[in-house]
Amino acid sequence: MHQKPNIILILADDLGFSDLGSFGSEIQTPHLDQLAKGGLRFTQFYNSARCCPSRASLLSGLYPHQAGVGEMTEDLETPGYRGYLKDQCVTLAEVVKQVGYRTYLSGKWHVGEIGPTERGFDDFYGLLGGFTSFWDQSDYSRLPKERPERTYKDGEFYATDAITDYALDFITEARAEQEPYFLYLSYNAPHFPLQAPKEEIAKYEKLYQKGWDKIREERLDRMKKLAIVPEDTELTPRAPFWNRDRDIQGVNPAWESVANDRKQDLVKRMAIYAGMIDRMDQNIGRVLNDLKKHGEMDNTLILFCSDNGACAEWDPWGFDNWITTSNFLHRKEDLDHMGGPDSYHSYGSGWANASSTPLQLYKHYSHEGGISTPLIAHWPEKVANQGGIDHRPGHFIDIMATLVEITNASYPDQYNGHSILPMEGQSFMPAIRGEKEMEERTFCFEHEQHCGVRKGKWKLSKVKEMDWELYDIEHDRTEMHNLKDNYPELVEEMKGIWEAWAKRTDVYPRKRPQVK
Numbered sequence: 051m052h053q054k055p056n057i058i059l060i061l062a063d064d065l066g067f068s069d070l071g072s073f074g075s076e077i078q079t080p081h082l083d084q085l086a087k088g089g090l091r092f093t094q095f096y097n098s099a100r101c102c103p104s105r106a107s108l109l110s111g112l113y114p115h116q117a118g119v120g121e122m123t124e125d126l127e128t129p130g131y132r133g134y135l136k137d138q139c140v141t142l143a144e145v146v147k148q149v150g151y152r153t154y155l156s157g158k159w160h161v162g163e164i165g166p167t168e169r170g171f172d173d174f175y176g177l178l179g180g181f182t183s184f185w186d187q188s189d190y191s192r193l194p195k196e197r198p199e200r201t202y203k204d205g206e207f208y209a210t211d212a213i214t215d216y217a218l219d220f221i222t223e224a225r226a227e228q229e230p231y232f233l234y235l236s237y238n239a240p241h242f243p244l245q246a247p248k249e250e251i252a253k254y255e256k257l258y259q260k261g262w263d264k265i266r267e268e269r270l271d272r273m274k275k276l277a278i279v280p281e282d283t284e285l286t287p288r289a290p291f292w293n294r295d296r297d298i299q300g301v302n303p304a305w306e307s308v309a310n311d312r313k314q315d316l317v318k319r320m321a322i323y324a325g326m327i328d329r330m331d332q333n334i335g336r337v338l339n340d341l342k343k344h345g346e347m348d349n350t351l352i353l354f355c356s357d358n359g360a361c362a363e364w365d366p367w368g369f370d371n372w373i374t375t376s377n378f379l380h381r382k383e384d385l386d387h388m389g390g391p392d393s394y395h396s397y398g399s400g401w402a403n404a405s406s407t408p409l410q411l412y413k414h415y416s417h418e419g420g421i422s423t424p425l426i427a428h429w430p431e432k433v434a435n436q437g438g439i440d441h442r443p444g445h446f447i448d449i450m451a452t453l454v455e456i457t458n459a460s461y462p463d464q465y466n467g468h469s470i471l472p473m474e475g476q477s478f479m480p481a482i483r484g485e486k487e488m489e490e491r492t493f494c495f496e497h498e499q500h501c502g503v504r505k506g507k508w509k510l511s512k513v514k515e516m517d518w519e520l521y522d523i524e525h526d527r528t529e530m531h532n533l534k535d536n537y538p539e540l541v542e543e544m545k546g547i548w549e550a551w552a553k554r555t556d557v558y559p560r561k562r563p564q565v566k
Contacts, residue, residue: 066360066405074273081335089428111450130556134162143170157236175216240326250325261305291399360405368398416502434484447475
């Protein structure tokens with residue numbers, strides 16, 4: 051039997067900061083909560099605000115623009131925006147493969163047309179692109195193509211279940227060959243289209259009748275009791291929203307002001323969303339039970355996180371068509387079809403505001419609600435403070451450094467004939483081992499010209515068309531008290547840090563210059 055630790059990196063898609071029971075949610079996530087109870091929860095761990103950039107950063111240990119995926123998978127023909135992982139980066143799979151790991155990806159890729167088996171993964175099952183039906187198996191691929199495929203009868207396929215089926219197949223294969231494995235278990239839940247089995251949706255419909263204002267209050271109370279946030283944490287006012295083209299904006303309405311038929315439509319949307327998370331947790335439970343059955347929990351590092359904050363796209367009512375972002379008000383019998391194979395919903399900015407409790411804003415933005423992930427690290431052999439909570443800041447760039455440390459892999463400066471950029475992150479094994487605080491960290495953020503820089507306890511945040519704002523995150527994680535006018539020299543210093551970072555990491559240039 052090999053002695054190297056197995057590694058399972060579980061990524062949820064569009065899961066908000068407070069959407070797990072162990073982070074304050076009312077959604078039933080007992081298996082993830084059990085991991086939290088036996089592991090360590092990080093409360094200030096950051097992603098890159100959106101799926102493609104976050105995945106590029108997670109996989110490469112670089113900032114997303116350095117890896118070539120500063121926005122989505124469209125090639126803007128500038129270094130930071132190629133829309134695929136560039137030759138100047140290596141993936142987690144490519145690195146750990148060098149020290150004998152089998153490497154598997156079950157779930158969502160979404161970092162460009164150069165696919166997972168070309169970037170170090172031995173086997174892949176799942177979604178190469180961004181989002182599609184959870185009920186239509188034709189949108190899911192198996193690579194390499196000669197590998198065996200499962201068959202599902204009509205009406206039997208549901209993506210979250212199938213992704214787990216293949217994950218378990220991959221683990222079984224590695225176990226039979228007595229080789230350590232790295233499994234990237236990248237669920238597309240709970241990203242839209244909101245679709246879930248009826249029995250999962252039914253659990254939550256009554257619960258959400260109370261509306262988003264009450265849910266936010268209740269979540270914050272639980273988060274304080276769990277010590278996820280300090281006792282004096284303030285709940286943000288209802289958040290603003292903007293549509294994709296930023297020509298429609300407003301503020302999420304009070305739940306009590308919403309018309310009754312609209313409330314029923316919105317309750318169903320949130321119930322589907324909760325059902326998707328519930329079903330994902332059940333499937334994670336299948337993986338955990340398999341590890342327990344084979345006595346492998348102690349020697350397996352399990353990480354759970356989310357690729358960005360909650361998805362507000364694009365207004366309080368949500369949409370029913372991604373292309374036109376149009377909304378349909380579901381009434382009476384229409385409500386029964388919501389979440390099924392013929393439906394396509396998002397849940398809107400009001401519920402996203404609740405999923406981000408108590409933080410400011412959501413996916414796309416560099417405010418805390420957009421870039422904060424719940425992170426659970428479970429490794430019984432190594433976690434010193436089991437059931438504990440760690441408030442030190444970290445970032446997806448740290449995952450590469452952590453895996454390099456625990457596998458004794460060498461991070462290369464050359465790979466396949468290309469020079470490789472150095473890792474940007476630091477291992478968080480000191481936190482897992484219970485060692486004292488590390489030195490002050492500085493992180494920078496940019497997506498769609500929404501910007502942020504965190505230096506120690508200070509955070510500079512900016513929505514695209516607005517001015518920079520300064521916050522003391524240690525005392526004001528919800529970014530409610532803008533101190534910009536109190537510390538003008540600090541603001542200038544941090545803007546300088548951000549500008550230097552943006553130049554160094556290919557945030558600039560955004561678009562190819564037009565040839566005259």
